[in-house]
């Protein structure tokens with residue numbers, strides 16, 4: 001992880017959030033560095049999605065601070081988050097199924113000739129280059145996105161975010177609705193993001209996937225990050241033990257029955 005510099009792309013301190021009388025986040029601290037992938041794991045209801053929505057500006061925290069490149073951001077909104085380089089890739093990828101891959105990547109940022117004509121060849125060349133760089137396998141970028149597989153569509157959504165210059169990519173359960181092959185494609189793609197220095201935050205229930213992608217796992221419980229584990233020093237089994245908060249069945253059998 002030599003590409004990880006000292007300034008975190010994003011840092012949050014003492015984030016608190018309640019919905020009515022439910023205290024959902026209780027003092028969350030988190031820093032993510034360029035080129036680093038951090039996984040958030042924890043039981044349903046532990047606050048992962050709420051934290052992500054705060055990082056993407058969807059919810060404002062009741063208390064706490066958010067820093068991007070060490071600059072404190074007051075009142076983060078989704079628009080400000082995008083402008084600051086944070087892209088959240090949700091399950092619903094908000095692509096235009098009738099447009100081709102190139103049209104989707106450049107949506108709203110089309111390249112024109114003489115300020116009037118769309119410069120299609122220029123956009124195509126950039127799109128092909130970008131897809132290649134990100135190792136996204138789409139043989140024909142002129143195909144409407146509606147014809148692509150889930151994994152390829154995920155690729156287009158990510159390529160668009162990268163083209164828009166996003167430095168932090170947040171994924172909430174990116175492979176939950178995918179098959180084995182598409183999952184593998186998406187994981188490869190996330191790898192290539194971190195290789196290019198992009199910071200990644202990923203929520204996933206699949207600990208093997210988490211260990212494949214993330215440099216660090218943050219375990220959330222009742223609105224707190226209770227443990228941070230570098231994946232290099234640990235295993236999915238060990239994190240699973242921490243998640244369930246007790247010794248495993250085998251250990252307990254040993255304790256109880258001496259077997």
Ligand SMILES: Nc1ncnc2c1ncn2[C@@H]1O[C@H](COP(=O)(O)OP(=O)(O)O)[C@@H](O)[C@H]1O
Nearest residue numbers: 019022024042043044045046047048049050051
């Ligand atoms: N908009 C909301 N209004 C009320 N309660 C919410 C809202 N969003 C989340 N919660 C509650 O906050 C808790 C944490 O939810 P969430 O962040 O979705 O957890 P996770 O993603 O870890 O499963 C849950 O008890 C959930 O019911």
Ligand SMILES: [Mg+2]
Nearest residue numbers: 045048049050
């Ligand atoms: Mg969730």
